[in-house]
Amino acid sequence: MKIAVCVKQVPEGSRRIDAATKRLDRSGEGALNPYDAYAVEEALRLRDASGEGEVVVVSVGPASAADAIRKTLAMGADRAVLVSDDAAAGSDLVATSYVLANALERESSDLVVFGYQAADSDGAVLWAAVADRLRRPVVSQVAELRLESGRVRGKRQTEFGYDVIEAPLPAVVAVTDAINEPRYPSLKGIMGAKRKPQETLTLAELGIEAERAGEAGSRTVVLALNEPPSRGEARRIEDDGDAAARIVEFLLEKRLL
Amino acid sequence: MNLDLSQEHELVRSTVREFAVERVAPVAEELDRESRFPYELVAELAELGLMGMPIPEEYGGAGTDTLSYAIAVEELTRIDSSVAITVAAHTSLGTMPIYLFGTEAQKREWLPRLASGRNLAAFGLTEPEAGSDAGATRTRAEARDGSWVINGSKIFITNAGTDISACVTITALTGEGEISNLIVSNGTPGYGISQPMHKLGWHASDTRELSFEHCAVPEGNLLGERGRGYQQFLEILDGGRISVAAMGVGLAQGAYDLAFAYAQERRQFGRPISKFQAVQFKLADMATEIEAGRALVYKAAWLKDQGRPFAREAAMAKLYTGELSNRAANWALQIHGGYGYMDEYAISRLYRDQKILEIGEGTNEVQRMVIARHLGL
Numbered sequence: 001m002k003i004a005v006c007v008k009q010v011p012e013g014s015r016r017i018d019a020a021t022k023r024l025d026r027s028g029e030g031a032l033n034p035y036d037a038y039a040v041e042e043a044l045r046l047r048d049a050s051g052e053g054e055v056v057v058v059s060v061g062p063a064s065a066a067d068a069i070r071k072t073l074a075m076g077a078d079r080a081v082l083v084s085d086d087a088a089a090g091s092d093l094v095a096t097s098y099v100l101a102n103a104l105e106r107e108s109s110d111l112v113v114f115g116y117q118a119a120d121s122d123g124a125v126l127w128a129a130v131a132d133r134l135r136r137p138v139v140s141q142v143a144e145l146r147l148e149s150g151r152v153r154g155k156r157q158t159e160f161g162y163d164v165i166e167a168p169l170p171a172v173v174a175v176t177d178a179i180n181e182p183r184y185p186s187l188k189g190i191m192g193a194k195r196k197p198q199e200t201l202t203l204a205e206l207g208i209e210a211e212r213a214g215e216a217g218s219r220t221v222v223l224a225l226n227e228p229p230s231r232g233e234a235r236r237i238e239d240d241g242d243a244a245a246r247i248v249e250f251l252l253e254k255r256l257l
Numbered sequence: 258m259n260l261d262l263s264q265e266h267e268l269v270r271s272t273v274r275e276f277a278v279e280r281v282a283p284v285a286e287e288l289d290r291e292s293r294f295p296y297e298l299v300a301e302l303a304e305l306g307l308m309g310m311p312i313p314e315e316y317g318g319a320g321t322d323t324l325s326y327a328i329a330v331e332e333l334t335r336i337d338s339s340v341a342i343t344v345a346a347h348t349s350l351g352t353m354p355i356y357l358f359g360t361e362a363q364k365r366e367w368l369p370r371l372a373s374g375r376n377l378a379a380f381g382l383t384e385p386e387a388g389s390d391a392g393a394t395r396t397r398a399e400a401r402d403g404s405w406v407i408n409g410s411k412i413f414i415t416n417a418g419t420d421i422s423a424c425v426t427i428t429a430l431t432g433e434g435e436i437s438n439l440i441v442s443n444g445t446p447g448y449g450i451s452q453p454m455h456k457l458g459w460h461a462s463d464t465r466e467l468s469f470e471h472c473a474v475p476e477g478n479l480l481g482e483r484g485r486g487y488q489q490f491l492e493i494l495d496g497g498r499i500s501v502a503a504m505g506v507g508l509a510q511g512a513y514d515l516a517f518a519y520a521q522e523r524r525q526f527g528r529p530i531s532k533f534q535a536v537q538f539k540l541a542d543m544a545t546e547i548e549a550g551r552a553l554v555y556k557a558a559w560l561k562d563q564g565r566p567f568a569r570e571a572a573m574a575k576l577y578t579g580e581l582s583n584r585a586a587n588w589a590l591q592i593h594g595g596y597g598y599m600d601e602y603a604i605s606r607l608y609r610d611q612k613i614l615e616i617g618e619g620t621n622e623v624q625r626m627v628i629a630r631h632l633g634l
Contacts, residue, residue, distance in 0.1 A: 031271070067268075070268055071268060184275060184305055185305075186305045186319075187269070187305060187306030187307060187310060188306050188319055188320075190268045190269055190272065191265065191320060191321060193265075194264070194265070236524070238524075
């Protein structure tokens, strides 16, 4: 069983927009996208339960994404592939999914696991685009995952309850943060991470023409990217024992109650 | 010159920070209030390999360098000192002597269960009448019929009396003016452990008074060479100072973080108190001193990792961060005003936990003596 996990490095702390490039400012400290930790954890559990196999982490991003990847290796992933190329910067969903799908083709894993969204761009659709490019079935919003006799069975969290969906392998799944509790990397894992195989590939090495990636390969154009509007003058109620009454009074005054 | 931490060091920091925030912080106040030893947390720390960081993997440790260990202790102390000292005393004082001075057989016997965190170890140096003057130890051990028979007492000993404590290494007179170290297993007849001592801070850490009455341990429990006990514990304390200095930085950082957040929430005279220069200057001073203290600690750890002399820098780091943590805890509580004096605000716990950092493992005064000696005075 070979499992690929797609991960992303996201800026740590509050998000800042670079007005000149209309991109997120990624110059500060980065961290593993928190949702991806659930994907890594689930892949490790599936591997360990089956007693064999390999978990390979695949990412597209700047060279600094190696930090986030290092954490996944410290958690227990077996090896990592980072596609890093200046020509890939500024890729939209279409271009990113193309690059990622090419990297995944090369791995031909039985299962591809995604965290259901990234904490920076909040797109929550990349897994669908990649599954489409790979022509593989996809199960999203997975809160419980089982593998049995060449099939994947996902319990899918929806607004109205749960769907249980089964698909043949190879398949793509996107997991939610309800699926498990990701482990902390152990000290041994941290010390051993750098000895694990880590590949960095350029677009050319994947056989991708530069015009299929980055802004050239994107089908969308960012017209504007702005900070959220200020909330204006907020009214602050300090609790001197009567805060509840004063909140009710305020709501009545605004005819909200 | 390169002041960047390696990726491993960064990952140690982020992992321990996450652990401290997610696992330790939610229970720290309760453990303190109930003076309850954190068995569950120790088990989790053990699982992560944090109970034997600098011990090589072949003996069950994680095989990290001193700097990684210092970073981990710093991050734990930022959230809770009781948990941090449990790790630091176990590692630097309990386990390290056996690793540094033990025979291969002693290492094989003790290290796997200590470095893995299944058991805890303690170091018994201080006596009721031998504190800073550690050479004045009165505990005696006599060689008799293939055993060492120990009589005497030790005080303020960390980690000696938990349910998972396995042994204590003690200093004892084995002849006239001759000090040696001996390992005493928990459960040895004649080895008495007091009830937990009541103390100002570090409520969740285990602190005991130990008594030895005709306590016989096998001859083979002598640690290293006979008569080398004094040099051995000086070496142990040199290394231990780095971890206590890391606690000083961690505590100061924790106090600063609490004050920084509170100063922006708390409004007086119509605005957050962080807008007042009196508060800003305190925070600016704290941040500056923390930066300086951290640099000292990391340098001492780095020197040790390079195999170079580090005792002078370790004493300087311990002295500086001990006093820095005092100022930081004091100012941070002052910024909290009356709320900071209440148990429900974490700063009150940090304030109580701070003082011992200027006393334990060598008082400020002893550090100055050590530093003066290194200056050639």
